[in-house]
Amino acid sequence: MTPVGDSDSGRTQRRSGPLRAVVGMRRAWRRLSPFFRSSRSGIVLLVALAMVTGLAEAALLAIIATMAVSLAEGDQVITVGLGPVSVDMARNTTFAVAVGLAAARAGLQLALAYLPALMSSRVLTDLRIQLFEAFTASAWSVKAKERDGAFQTLMTQNVTNTAQAVTALGLGITAMIMFLTMTAAAFTQSFVAAAVFLTAALALFFVLRPLSRRLRRHAKMLSTEAMSFTNTVQEVVQVAEETEVFGATDTYRRDFREQSESVRRPYVRTRFLATGLPGLYQSVALLLLVLALIAISLSGTAQLASLAAVILMLIRALTYAQQIQSTLTGIDERIPFMHQIVDALERYRQEPQQDGDAPLGDVGDLALSHVSFAYNAESDVLHDVSFAVRRGEAIGIVGPSGAGKSTIVQILLRLRDPQSGAVLVNGQDVRGTRRVDWQARVSYVPQASQVVWGTVTDNIRFHRDWITDEQVVAAARRAHIHDDISAWPQGYDTLIGQRANAVSGGQRQRIALARALVAEPQVLVLDEPTSALDVRSEELVQRSLQAIKQDTIIILVAHRLSTLSVCDRIVVMVDGRVSAVGSHTDLMKQSDFFREVHEITARQGS
Numbered sequence: 001m002t003p004v005g006d007s008d009s010g011r012t013q014r015r016s017g018p019l020r021a022v023v024g025m026r027r028a029w030r031r032l033s034p035f036f037r038s039s040r041s042g043i044v045l046l047v048a049l050a051m052v053t054g055l056a057e058a059a060l061l062a063i064i065a066t067m068a069v070s071l072a073e074g075d076q077v078i079t080v081g082l083g084p085v086s087v088d089m090a091r092n093t094t095f096a097v098a099v100g101l102a103a104a105r106a107g108l109q110l111a112l113a114y115l116p117a118l119m120s121s122r123v124l125t126d127l128r129i130q131l132f133e134a135f136t137a138s139a140w141s142v143k144a145k146e147r148d149g150a151f152q153t154l155m156t157q158n159v160t161n162t163a164q165a166v167t168a169l170g171l172g173i174t175a176m177i178m179f180l181t182m183t184a185a186a187f188t189q190s191f192v193a194a195a196v197f198l199t200a201a202l203a204l205f206f207v208l209r210p211l212s213r214r215l216r217r218h219a220k221m222l223s224t225e226a227m228s229f230t231n232t233v234q235e236v237v238q239v240a241e242e243t244e245v246f247g248a249t250d251t252y253r254r255d256f257r258e259q260s261e262s263v264r265r266p267y268v269r270t271r272f273l274a275t276g277l278p279g280l281y282q283s284v285a286l287l288l289l290v291l292a293l294i295a296i297s298l299s300g301t302a303q304l305a306s307l308a309a310v311i312l313m314l315i316r317a318l319t320y321a322q323q324i325q326s327t328l329t330g331i332d333e334r335i336p337f338m339h340q341i342v343d344a345l346e347r348y349r350q351e352p353q354q355d356g357d358a359p360l361g362d363v364g365d366l367a368l369s370h371v372s373f374a375y376n377a378e379s380d381v382l383h384d385v386s387f388a389v390r391r392g393e394a395i396g397i398v399g400p401s402g403a404g405k406s407t408i409v410q411i412l413l414r415l416r417d418p419q420s421g422a423v424l425v426n427g428q429d430v431r432g433t434r435r436v437d438w439q440a441r442v443s444y445v446p447q448a449s450q451v452v453w454g455t456v457t458d459n460i461r462f463h464r465d466w467i468t469d470e471q472v473v474a475a476a477r478r479a480h481i482h483d484d485i486s487a488w489p490q491g492y493d494t495l496i497g498q499r500a501n502a503v504s505g506g507q508r509q510r511i512a513l514a515r516a517l518v519a520e521p522q523v524l525v526l527d528e529p530t531s532a533l534d535v536r537s538e539e540l541v542q543r544s545l546q547a548i549k550q551d552t553i554i555i556l557v558a559h560r561l562s563t564l565s566v567c568d569r570i571v572v573m574v575d576g577r578v579s580a581v582g583s584h585t586d587l588m589k590q591s592d593f594f595r596e597v598h599e600i601t602a603r604q605g606s
C-alpha cells in the first residue's frame with residue numbers, strides 16, 4: 001500500500017475541482033484497492049453469473065409481457081421477441097419456459113448472494129490476520145505508543161466495516177450488470193424510451209454525488225469519534241477502582257455523556273443520508289420512468305407487447321439503479337474505517353522488530369558497552385552506560401526515580417535498541433543474533449506482572465506449548481508458590497484473572513517468577529520484583545533467586561536495599577549515567593546516593 005505523502009496532498013490542493021476529484025479518487029483507490037485484491041476471482045465469477053441472470057430475467061420479463069397481452073387477446077401461439085431473437089411458441093410451452101426461467105433465476109440469485117458473502121468473509125479473516133501479524137511483528141516502540149483500545153477497535157469495528165464494504169461491492173457489481181442487461185434489453189424493445197431513461201438516470205447519479213461525499217465526511221467523523229469512544233470505555237473499566245476511590249465518577253459520567261453526544265450527531269447524519277439517499281433516488285427514478293413513457297408516446301410506438309415489456313424492464317432497471325446507489329453509499333460510509341486500517345498497517349510495518357541471523361550459544365557473560373539511548377530527539381535518557389556480568393553472578397541496578405533503570409531493562413530484553421553502543425553476549429553484539437535464541441535464554445519478571453484469564457498452569461506456561469505440566473510444577477516449587485496453589489481446591493486448574501478471580505499481589509508476583517523460571521533461563525532480568533510484596537513473600541522470592549543463582553545471570557533493578565541481598569555487585573545509576581559500580585561495602589565508600597539510601601533504610605529499620 002502506498003503511503004500518502006504531504007507533498008502529494010499539497011500538489012493536489014493547487015489543482016482545480018474536477019481534476020482534484022479524479023486525483024483524490026485515484027489516490028484513495030491506490031490505498032484501498034488491496035482490500036479487494038483477494039476478491040478478484042470472485043468478482044469475475046460474479047460478473048459472469050450476473051450477466052447470465054440478467055439475460056434470464058430479461059427473457060422472463062419479455063415472456064411475461066407478451067403472455068399477458070396474448071392471453072388478453074386469446075392467442076394460442078405466442079411470439080416472444082428479445083432483441084434480434086423472435087420465437088413462436090405454443091401457450092403451454094411458453095408457460096413451461098417461463099417457469100423454467102423463473103426457477104433458474106432463483107438459483108442464480110442464490111449464487112449471486114453467496115459470492116459476496118464468501119468474498120467478505122475472506123477479507124474479514126485475511127485482514128484480521130494481516131493486522132495481527134503486522135502488530136505483533138512491529139517494534140516494541142510502536143506497540144508501546146498504541147493507545148489502549150485502539151487495536152481492539154481496529155480488529156473489530158474497522159475490520160467488520162471493511163468486510164461489509166466488500167459485500168456492498170459484490171452486490172453493487174451484480175446490480176450494475178443487471179442494470180446494464182436490463183437497459184440493453186429495454187433498448188431492444190424501445191430505443192427511444194431506453195435512451196431517455198438511461199440519460200436521465202446517469203444525470204441523476206452525478207447530481208446526487210455531492211450528497212454521497214457529504215455522507216463520507218460524516219462517516220469519517222463517526223469513525224474517529226468511535227475510536228476515542230472505545231478508548232474511553234476501555235479506560236473506565238481499567239481504572240474503575242481509582243475512579244471510585246478518588247470520587248471521579250461524576251466527571252467520568254459527564255465526559256462519557258459528552259462523548260456519547262458527539263458520536264450521536266455524525267451517527268444521525270450518516271444514517272439519515274445512508275437510508276435517505278437510496279429512497280430519494282427511487283422517487284426521482286419513478287419520475288424518470290414517466291419521462292420514458294412520455295418519450296414513447298411522442299415517438300408513437302405502437303406494439304402493445306413491447307410497450308409492456310419495456311415498462312417491466314425499466315422498472316427492474318430502476319430497482320437495480322437504486323441498489324447501485326445504496327451499495328455506493330454503503331461503501332462511502334465505510335471508507336474512513338478502511339483508511340484507518342491502512343494507516344495502522346503502515347504504522348506497524350514502518351518499524352518492524354529487528355532480528356539478526358547468527359545463532360546464539362549459551363550465555364557466558366553479558367555486557368552493556370557504551371550504551372546511549374533516547375526515546376526522542378529532545379532528551380537523552382542513557383549516556384555511555386557500561387557494565388558487565390557473568391554466569392553465576394547477580395548484579396543489582398539502583399538509582400533515583402527516572403535514572404534510566406527500566407530503560408536498561410528494555411534494552412537488555414531487546415525491546416529497544418541503543419542509539420549507540422551495544423549489548424554484548426560472549427563479546428558478540430546481540431543485534432546480530434537470532435531473537436528466538438535470545439528469547440529462549442532470557443527471562444523477565446516485571447514490576448507489575450500481568451495475569452491472563454486462564455488456569456494457573458496456563459499462566460505459568462504462557463503460550464509456550466512445549467512446556468510440560470511437570471516443568472510447570474517444578475517452576476512453581478522454585479518460585480515458592482507451589483504450596484499456595486496446592487491449597488486451592490482446583491490446584492493448578494484454578495481459573496485466575498487480572499481482576500475477577502484475582503490472586504493476591506504476592507501470589508501473582510510469584511506466579512510471574514514461576515513463568516520466568518519455567519523455561520530455565522540463562523539470564524533472568526527482574527524489575528522491582530518485590531516492591532509490592534510483604535516481607536515473607538520477599539523472603540521467598542529471595543530464596544528462589546539464591547537457589548538459581550549459580551547457573552544464571554541475574555540482573556535485578558531495585559529501590560530497596562533488602563532486595564539486593566542476592567547481588568554480588570551493584571550498579572548505581574544517576575541521571576542516565578553509571579555513577580558507581582561495586583559491592584555493598586565498596587558503594588558505602590564510593591556512592592553518596594547509595595550511602596543516603598542505606599542511612600534512610602537504617603533509620604526506617606530502627
Ligand SMILES: Nc1ncnc2c1ncn2[C@@H]1O[C@H](COP(=O)(O)OP(=O)(O)OP(=O)(O)O)[C@@H](O)[C@H]1O
Binds near residue numbers: 399401
Ligand atoms: N516511553 C517513553 N517515552 C519517553 N520518555 C520515556 C519513556 N519511558 C521513560 N521515559 C523517560 O526516560 C527517563 C528514564 O525512565 P526510566 O523508566 O528508565 O527510569 P527509572 O530509573 O526506571 O525510573 P523509576 O525508578 O521511577 O521506575 C525518564 O525521564 C522518563 O521520563
